[in-house]
Amino acid sequence: MRVFSLTRRCRACLFFLLPAVLLAPASAAQDALGARAREYLVELIRIDTTNPPGRETAAARYLKQVADAERIPAELLGDNPDRLNFVARLRGSGSARPLLLMAHTDVVPADRSQWSVDPFAGLIRENFIYGRGAQDDKSLLAAELAVLVELKRRGVRLERDIILLAEADEEAGSTGIQWLIQNVWPKIDADFAINEGGFAMVTPSGKRLFQIQTSEKIPTRVILTARGTAGHGSLPRPDNPVVRVARAVARLADSDQPVRLNTTSRQYLKTLAGLEDYPWLAGPFGKLASPASAQAAAAEIRRHDPELDAQLRTTITPTMLTAGVKINVIPNVAEAQVDVRRLPNETREEVLARLRRIVRDPAVEVSPAPGQEMPATEPSSLTTSLYRNMEEIFKSSSPHAVTMPYMARGATDGSYLRQKGMAVYGAPIFLREDRESRAHGNDERISLASLDSGTELLWKIVLATAR
Structure with missing residues (x-):
């Protein structure tokens, strides 16, 4: 997943306000389910799938070993032998269309010098599991695998097939999910999907907010390029490309979308x-x-609250500047890169045209960065049985629970499935426990209590939806 956050008002309380429901004693069956998720998460963290280069096949093979041991039909799929995807299917009666459980196997790089522990050791310390992927996204994958195994062991009669998908390359090019859609779509086609992207939090008043991700913004990278005449720095020039790009960046930063x-x-x-x-x-x-x-x-x-403002509009954030080779030389080209997070109901062409009007300088080229862009899609429905089941289960988990749909500022592979007509939901099964999310950060971790209770919530959601 590519960036989520909490509203500013609620960050400070999360560190010490854990919902009682998430810490309540569990039954023996619940203990077994949570223990299995812990085991899977530790093993998955120990498999280094840093992207680049990915090498997610190692994680896919581990998942296949677990599935084979439980006699759950599974296969490894893809066109790159180092970056295979994992797909398993637990058969139901077929009276309803499948439910897809999805998570990605790759993780972003970790700077070991900035961690207090080895990011790929899967260390359990002070009731937290530490490691790259502990939040994004191997915890969800571990919980989904634990639920699938539990369904198989109990012999639960299902109306829907349950498909578990662990895709490669979500953190970079989304090549895994795109290959699957283009080449083996029937193997992952489902009525709806549970994905990453939602989160649970606690407000200062004690309300438990379950934010179900139903929509996401589209990363739209934009490059500003100005060209001029190179020369000596002792003679200012009116066509200095550094000045033109700086002016353009300032105008964009000051604009209201x-x-x-x-x-x-x-x-x-x-x-x-x-x-x-x-x-x-x-x-x-x-x-x-x-x-x-x-x-x-x-x-x-x-x-x-600037984070709520970001829900209202496309956001523009200049992030990189490139110009010159020496302090006393005026360069002939200057470039700025801008991270635009586009609303799903705006087109790229519409946004680019607006940015050009704001820049107001024909000497500054405003162009999309090279590379494939993620699809723009309508939000997933709030009336499906899966969404309704999540609402009911989250509300019943606490007397102070509140559920709501949520649009993520980051991007996930779910957008490719929404483009195919599938309803995709980021399930907020894990509580955000730190003041700031540690996904993509140093000392990424998840508490044992949150992993256990989140896996139990997922179990209830799957049962309510697939039986």
Whole structure:
């Protein structure tokens, strides 16, 4: 997964406010399910699948060994022998279409010098499992594998097939999921899917928020390029490309993008506005629908919580500058790279045209960065049986639980499945326990309590949906 976060107001309380439901004593069966997920997660972390280069086949082979031992039909699929995908299927009666459980096997690089532990040791310390992938995304994969094995061992009668997909290369080019769609689509085709991207959190008032990811922004990389006449730095030139690019970057950074809500972001903000933790939100939220007041309302929301403002609009973040080879030489070209996170209901061409108007300089080229872009899709439905089951199970897990749909600022492989018409949901089964998410960060970890309880929540969701 490629970046998630918490609202600023709720970060500080997560470190010490753990929901009682997540820490409650479990039955013997629940203990066994959690223990199995722990074992799988430790083993998966110990398999270094850093992308690049990936080499996810090692993880896929481990999953196949587990499946073979449990007599669950499984296979390794792909066109690169070093980067194979894993697909297993537990058969149901076929009276309903399959349920897909998905997670990716690759992880982002880890700078060992910045970690207090070996990032690939799978160390358990002070009731936390540490390691690259502990949050993103091997914990979900371990929980899904544990649930699949438990279903097989208990001989649960299913109406739906349960498909477990562990895909390669989610963190970079999404080549794994694209190959599967293009070459073996029937093997992963399903009614709906459980994916990464959702998260659970606790507000200062003690509300348990379960944020189900139903939509995601589209990373749209943009390059600003200015060209001029090279020369000596002692003679300023009006066509200095560094100055032109700097001006363009400043104009983009100072611009306000249009406010556009979709079904997910509208329901998300409406739910938050009804909570006592957000007494300030109801006023500006009510003004977002009118074009005359939307920008002022969004500015008020940004003052309180910039992360909520990012739900309202496409965001623009300049991240890289390239120019010159020596301090006393005016370069003939300067370049800036901009990380644009586009709303799914805006096209790339629409956004690029708007950026060119903001830059207002024909000497600065505004162009998309090379490479394939992830698809723009409509939010997944809030009325499927899977979504309704998640709502009911999360609400029943705590007397103070609140569920809501959520649009992720980051991107996942789920967008490729939504493009095919599949409803995909980021299931918020794990509690965010640190002040800041450690996904992609140093000392990435998940608590044993969160892994155990999250696996149990997933078990209940799968049973409610597939039986």
